[in-house]
Amino acid sequence: MILNRRRFIGTGIATGALLSAATVWGQTKARVVVIGGGAGGATVARYLAKDSDGALDVTLIEANPIYTTCFFSNLYLGGFREFESLQHGYDNVSAGGVTVINDMATGVDRAAKTVTLAGGQVLAYDRLVLSPGIDFKDGSVPGWSVEAAEIMPHAYKAGPQTQLLKAQIESMPQGGTFAMVAPPNPYRCPPGPYERISMVAHMLKQKNPTAKILVLDPKDKYSKQALFEEGWAKHYDGMVSWVGPEFGGGAVEVRPDTMEVIVDGEAQKVDVCNVIPGQMAGKIAAIAGVTDESGWAPVHPDSMKAKADENVYVLGDSSAQGDMPKSAFSANSQAKVAAMSIRGELTGSRVFPAKYSNTCWSLIAPEDGVKVGASYEPTPEKIASVESFISATGEDAALRKATYEESLGWYAGITADIFG
Amino acid sequence: MGLRGLLPALALTAAAGVSPAAANDLGDKDRGSELFKRQCSACHQIGPEAKNRVGPVLTGLFGRRAASVKDFTYSKSMARMGSDGLTWTLETLDAYVENPKALVSGTRMNYRGMADPQARGALIAFLRDWSDKPQNIPESEPTARKTDPDLDPAILGIVGDPEYGAYLSSECSTCHQRDGSDQGIPSITQWPEEDFVVAMHAYKKKLRPHPVMQMMAGRLSNDEIAALAAYFATLE
Numbered sequence: 001m002i003l004n005r006r007r008f009i010g011t012g013i014a015t016g017a018l019l020s021a022a023t024v025w026g027q028t029k030a031r032v033v034v035i036g037g038g039a040g041g042a043t044v045a046r047y048l049a050k051d052s053d054g055a056l057d058v059t060l061i062e063a064n065p066i067y068t069t070c071f072f073s074n075l076y077l078g079g080f081r082e083f084e085s086l087q088h089g090y091d092n093v094s095a096g097g098v099t100v101i102n103d104m105a106t107g108v109d110r111a112a113k114t115v116t117l118a119g120g121q122v123l124a125y126d127r128l129v130l131s132p133g134i135d136f137k138d139g140s141v142p143g144w145s146v147e148a149a150e151i152m153p154h155a156y157k158a159g160p161q162t163q164l165l166k167a168q169i170e171s172m173p174q175g176g177t178f179a180m181v182a183p184p185n186p187y188r189c190p191p192g193p194y195e196r197i198s199m200v201a202h203m204l205k206q207k208n209p210t211a212k213i214l215v216l217d218p219k220d221k222y223s224k225q226a227l228f229e230e231g232w233a234k235h236y237d238g239m240v241s242w243v244g245p246e247f248g249g250g251a252v253e254v255r256p257d258t259m260e261v262i263v264d265g266e267a268q269k270v271d272v273c274n275v276i277p278g279q280m281a282g283k284i285a286a287i288a289g290v291t292d293e294s295g296w297a298p299v300h301p302d303s304m305k306a307k308a309d310e311n312v313y314v315l316g317d318s319s320a321q322g323d324m325p326k327s328a329f330s331a332n333s334q335a336k337v338a339a340m341s342i343r344g345e346l347t348g349s350r351v352f353p354a355k356y357s358n359t360c361w362s363l364i365a366p367e368d369g370v371k372v373g374a375s376y377e378p379t380p381e382k383i384a385s386v387e388s389f390i391s392a393t394g395e396d397a398a399l400r401k402a403t404y405e406e407s408l409g410w411y412a413g414i415t416a417d418i419f420g
Numbered sequence: 421m422g423l424r425g426l427l428p429a430l431a432l433t434a435a436a437g438v439s440p441a442a443a444n445d446l447g448d449k450d451r452g453s454e455l456f457k458r459q460c461s462a463c464h465q466i467g468p469e470a471k472n473r474v475g476p477v478l479t480g481l482f483g484r485r486a487a488s489v490k491d492f493t494y495s496k497s498m499a500r501m502g503s504d505g506l507t508w509t510l511e512t513l514d515a516y517v518e519n520p521k522a523l524v525s526g527t528r529m530n531y532r533g534m535a536d537p538q539a540r541g542a543l544i545a546f547l548r549d550w551s552d553k554p555q556n557i558p559e560s561e562p563t564a565r566k567t568d569p570d571l572d573p574a575i576l577g578i579v580g581d582p583e584y585g586a587y588l589s590s591e592c593s594t595c596h597q598r599d600g601s602d603q604g605i606p607s608i609t610q611w612p613e614e615d616f617v618v619a620m621h622a623y624k625k626k627l628r629p630h631p632v633m634q635m636m637a638g639r640l641s642n643d644e645i646a647a648l649a650a651y652f653a654t655l656e
Contacts, residue, residue, distance in 0.1 A: 359595075386639060388635075399504070408603060408604045409602075409604025412603065412604075414595065416597050417593050
């Protein structure tokens with residue numbers, strides 16, 4: 001069978017020309033504006049440009065010219081990766097036919113179908129894709145504010161915050177205390193806080209072995225809990241104390257000026273305090289008016305289209321879609337479904353049933369990797385889990401090492417898929 | 421590569437339908453011994469004095485984790501299968517001897533495979549005789565072959581829809597790099613179409629051990645596997 005892929009795409013466009021008014025008139029190409037250049041946004045922009053073969057005008061708005069991935073940033077904290085290895089530019093996205101604008105989107109007019117940028121530029125769209133990640137809920141942790149993040153970092157959007165947290169851990173006094181205020185559900189990267197605890201413990205074990213780690217958690221259970229608990233006991237015995245809601249982990253107040261955490265009314269002085277607050281969709285989603293009272297943006301499970309507007313799609317962490325965790329893998333998977341749906345609408349290309357998947361790898365200690373994953377399909381109500389797997393406790397060292405190596409391969413693979 | 425070319429690969433699944441004549445009668449181990457001499461012994465030794473040569477020692481093979489013989493340097497692909505949990509059982513050995521690369525894509529074993537299920541049964545009976553404690557192998561195992569082949573020739577004859585395959589393939593590229601890099605995750609670039617189809621069915625049947633791939637392949641329909649194969653065949 002000798003079939004040229006280009007010919008298939010060409011056929012798709014020819015069909016599309018009959019369906020898309022913009023193309024028939026020959027005036028302008030249909031325009032897609034994407035806000036947010038992470039795992040959801042950069043992927044959808046690249047796939048739209050690549051698969052439409054020039055039939056769409058695709059613009060990506062991203063504030064940072066160099067993107068730092070939050071996924072794998074815990075490995076930087078643990079000393080397993082250089083900070084620069086988390087950073088990716090947009091040259092290959094541009095080379096793939098996407099117009100990349102490094103600016104901040106500040107307004108969306110859904111009636112006029114325009115996006116306004118901080119620099120004053122106004123962009124018209126036929127379809128808008130919002131993939132702005134997360135923002136933090138005010139008042140989620142009493143005493144903490146975004147300004148206080150310079151003292152008590154969240155390090156949950158990768159960048160200077162991640163570097164600040166690492167510097168603080170490195171300068172902890174011997175025998176000092178690292179505290180984490182863990183987030184309530186739902187939040188970005190469910191195993192992320194606990195992988196971070198593992199990485200901090202690994203680093204302290206080398207440099208500050210009498211240090212203590214205190215996790216204050218509003219949840220009574222968390223992702224991969226049995227695997228983390230097993231790993232902490234095995235590698236960092238006695239170093240990590242986890243305080244769940246039953247013992248005050250859900251009613252924590254912080255005092256950045258005195259470096260105190262108040263648990264169950266009792267103040268405790270700590271040396272580093274990593275506050276990961278409650279989360280909501282990136283602000284532009286609320287500005288666009290596609291979020292609900294939960295703070296997230298409900299979407300149709302079969303397309304990732306916002307329930308509030310048929311011309312707007314929402315991807316990744318910002319979306320409220322059902323069972324998928326908020327992760328880079330999920331955002332990347334959703335982006336491919338959205339790209340297919342948008343191409344179908346604007347160029348008449350074929351639309352196939354949505355399929356989604358996710359896998360999250362976590363590193364517990366050197367060469368001790370674990371993973372959890374699932375496949376998903378749309379139902380009328382939500383994106384629903386179809387099948388899942390998780391690493392088992394007690395796995396042998398060879399499998400854990402292979403899982404870690406696989407995670408490195410995944411990082412290389414997904415960043416190539418996202419950024420080209 | 422046309423889909424017609426896939427038909428020989430069918431043997432993997434057709435074999436599943438061949439039941440040994442009697443429950444514990446794996447095959448004729450004397451015939452297996454002859455087959456071993458002619459087809460395997462240039463590279464493999466078996467027996468109490470066996471040593472690693474071009475291939476690893478095959479004494480005590482049943483129940484052994486793939487790529488676990490000390491002091492033998494395995495291919496990256498075999499080592500990966502071993503750490504993923506591939507263990508040599510009647511079923512996995514049968515699939516491997518039949519078409520080595522269908523089970524372990526990058527195996528160094530330079531052997532094209534043994535298509536005849538009776539010959540395989542004989543060879544495997546011989547190999548099993550040299551396992552350390554064959555009595556410890558559950559007696560149910562020799563009959564563990566599936567008797568209902570869930571793939572019939574028509575399934576491998578499905579003409580895939582390459583446009584659908586292009587969409588489905590985007591799920592592969594989250595992990596597998598198109599440039600062929602294979603650190604931690606194997607490359608699937610320029611993989612022969614028939615090997616691809618057989619490998620996907622091997623994951624679907626959980627003969628290959630990896631949980632992510634078992635899940636991914638497990639939910640692909642026969643049409644979807646054919647679509648992916650058709651799409652990959654269009655790539656240069």
